[in-house]
Amino acid sequence: MRVELTVNGQRRSDEVEPRLLLVHYLREVCGLRAANVGCDTTSCGACTVLLNGVSVKSCTVLTVQAAGQQVTTAEGLAAGGELHPVQAAFRQEHGLQCGFCTPGMVMAAVALLSENPNPTEAEVREGLEGNFCRCTGYHNIVRAVLAAAATPAAAVSVAGAVAGSVDGGPAEVSA
Amino acid sequence: MIPAPFDYVAAESAAHALDLLENFGDDAKLLAGGHSLLPMMKLRLAAPAVLIDIGRLAELTGIRADGDELVIGAATPHAALAASDLIRAEAPLLAHSAAQVGDPQIRHRGTIGGSLAHADPAADLPMALVALGGSVDVLGQGGTRNVPAEDFFAGYFETVLEPGELIAAARVPRRPGAAWGYQKFVRRANDWAIVGAAAMDGRIALANMGPVPLRARAAEQALAGGANPAEAAELAADGTEPGEDVHASRAYREHLARVLTRRALEHRT
Numbered sequence: 001m002r003v004e005l006t007v008n009g010q011r012r013s014d015e016v017e018p019r020l021l022l023v024h025y026l027r028e029v030c031g032l033r034a035a036n037v038g039c040d041t042t043s044c045g046a047c048t049v050l051l052n053g054v055s056v057k058s059c060t061v062l063t064v065q066a067a068g069q070q071v072t073t074a075e076g077l078a079a080g081g082e083l084h085p086v087q088a089a090f091r092q093e094h095g096l097q098c099g100f101c102t103p104g105m106v107m108a109a110v111a112l113l114s115e116n117p118n119p120t121e122a123e124v125r126e127g128l129e130g131n132f133c134r135c136t137g138y139h140n141i142v143r144a145v146l147a148a149a150a151t152p153a154a155a156v157s158v159a160g161a162v163a164g165s166v167d168g169g170p171a172e173v174s175a
Numbered sequence: 176m177i178p179a180p181f182d183y184v185a186a187e188s189a190a191h192a193l194d195l196l197e198n199f200g201d202d203a204k205l206l207a208g209g210h211s212l213l214p215m216m217k218l219r220l221a222a223p224a225v226l227i228d229i230g231r232l233a234e235l236t237g238i239r240a241d242g243d244e245l246v247i248g249a250a251t252p253h254a255a256l257a258a259s260d261l262i263r264a265e266a267p268l269l270a271h272s273a274a275q276v277g278d279p280q281i282r283h284r285g286t287i288g289g290s291l292a293h294a295d296p297a298a299d300l301p302m303a304l305v306a307l308g309g310s311v312d313v314l315g316q317g318g319t320r321n322v323p324a325e326d327f328f329a330g331y332f333e334t335v336l337e338p339g340e341l342i343a344a345a346r347v348p349r350r351p352g353a354a355w356g357y358q359k360f361v362r363r364a365n366d367w368a369i370v371g372a373a374a375m376d377g378r379i380a381l382a383n384m385g386p387v388p389l390r391a392r393a394a395e396q397a398l399a400g401g402a403n404p405a406e407a408a409e410l411a412a413d414g415t416e417p418g419e420d421v422h423a424s425r426a427y428r429e430h431l432a433r434v435l436t437r438r439a440l441e442h443r444t
Contacts, residue, residue: 001183018183018226019216040176042214042281043365054254054283060213061284064183065206065230108280129364130278 003067007032008076016063023047023058026073034074034103038132045131048104048111049073055111057130074103077110085151086110086144095144097135105131109145118149178216185228189343192229193316196339199225205341206230207250210277210285211293235288235343238262243349246312249288249342253300254279256287266347267444268355268375272303275357278365288342291327294334297367297383299359301328305388306355306373306380309347315340328387350376356439360431362422369422370431372411374439384415384432391415394436408437 004013007030014029026032026049035058038046042060049058050072077084083091086109096102105128112119112127119127124145125138133141186192196203204223206212207230215221229235235250238259245266247256256262256273263270276282276290276299290300291311304311304324311322313336322335324345329335336342355375359368359382371382372391377398379391393413397406412429419425 017180019178019180021177024177040217042210042277045278045280048280051283055280056284057280060210062183062206062209062213062226064185065209065228067185111279127279130280 001064003064005063005066005069005071007071008073014063018062018064020063021059022049022051022056022061022063022066022071025063026058026071032073032075035107036100036103038100038104043132044101044104045108045128046101046104048107048131050107050111053111053114055108055130072107074106077106084110086113086148089144089148089151090141093140093144093147095137095141097133097137101131101133101135105133105141109141109148112145113149119145121146176217178213179219179222181216181223182225183228184225186232189229189232189234189314189341192227192232192341193314193339195225195227196341197316199227201338203227205292207235207286207289208252208284209289210281211289211295229341230286240265240349241346244346245349247287247345247347249291249344250286251288253277253282253285253287253290257282265349265351266307268307268357268373269300269303269309269347271355271357272299272373275299275359281365287345291345292334292336292342294328294332294387295367296328296331296385296387297369297371299368299371299382302368302371302373302380302382302388303357304345304347305390306375306378307347307350308376308378309345311342312344312346313340314343319343321346325388325390331386333386354443356441356443358435358439358442360435370417370428370435372432372435372439374436374443379411379436379439381411381415381432381436384412384417384428386418389415391432391436398440404440405437408433408440411436 023035036046038044042057047058052069108131124142202224206226206228236248238247253273253276309324311327313320357373359371368382373380381389391411393410394407412432417428
């Protein structure tokens with residue numbers, strides 16, 4: 001069936017099977033490979049993306065459930081080549097080891113900061129409980145999120161990403 | 176993991192969803208957040224021919240006061256319950272319970288109606304609704320019927336919903352300031368309860384101590400008769416027949432029920 005939605009600010013219209021999971025749509029139809037398939041059981045969070053600005057696990061969302069809505073992946077965060085403050089903080093604080101969990105971790109952190117712009121360390125750890133780092137590199141991840149929260153631009157950039165208009169307005173794409 | 180093929184229809188209204196349910200019969204399943212159904216479909220434990228999506232129906236979403244009750248639309252996600260000022264003020268046990276489900280991403284998608292319809296005896300919200308003395312508004316072609324929470328669950332993953340019916344809303348009493356306690360024992364973060372206990376207004380509900388969320392009647396009666404929490408909690412497992420699995424033997428579950436009930440009663444806030 002035909003599904004129309006907005007991905008990283010670009011309006012799309014694609015023919016999909018109803019059973020196509022959002023993560024597979026993003027990776028295989030849109031060619032956006034940031035969201036990873038980790039556990040495939042709604043546990044690990046590697047597939048986390050934003051749906052209308054809130055974090056979801058895209059292995060447990062049907063593409064057709066996202067019809068008419070805004071999807072933001074890690075590819076949609078950096079505006080004009082500038083890293084999003086959360087991305088910059090992950091780099092600065094070395095909030096990654098192998099990197100597999102990182103896109104999901106970053107998206108969960110963006111959602112966390114949009115709901116709670118000044119979290120305590122405990123709130124960061126609670127807020128990331130849906131994301132596993134199998135390298136167990138949690139200390140630097142938490143440090144990165146706290147560093148991002150201290151960035152004045154973080155909240156503004158988060159709002160931009162949520163609105164799906166990082167490059168100044170939706171464009172038409174069809175596949 | 177990929178679900179088996181199915182047809183998908185986004186319902187335009189609750190009435191439309193009922194018509195679709197009538198047309199497709201047992202081949203159809205209702206979809207809201209999909210956080211119980213889609214994992215089952217991915218594992219091929221469920222393979223409905225048709226999914227009827229009610230997840231974006233405004234009439235089934237939201238929280239409002241109705242006389243001395245709060246009404247929560249079936250498609251309201253857990254995160255909205257946990258964050259609702261109204262729920263936090265007047266049914267804090269429910270807000271706390273919703274905040275215990277899964278993780279933030281799951282709470283953004285999973286819905287109260289989905290959790291009640293799925294009827295997992297280890298889940299948070301069914302136990303919470305029983306502890307609160309809440310009820311379920313069930314919508315069918317003949318209109319709405321209201322089912323008390325403790326009559327709603329019929330067995331393991333089974334409810335009294337008839338074919339062609341859907342959950343419209345959950346109802347809970349407005350009880351600002353009422354003391355409540357909530358305890359959940361899990362082996363891992365984000366997990367389902369091995370045993371759970373929730374207490375309010377002299378009611379004690381248990382999760383995963385049988386095929387449905389149960390009232391700990393013997394403990395309740397002891398409390399009503401003047402027993403202190405520790406004495407009453409000793410009776411929490413009386414009359415239950417919990418299952419056994421890799422996580423816990425029956426005796427261990429009975430032990431947990433007593434300990435968690437005592438903690439829920441002693442730590443009421």
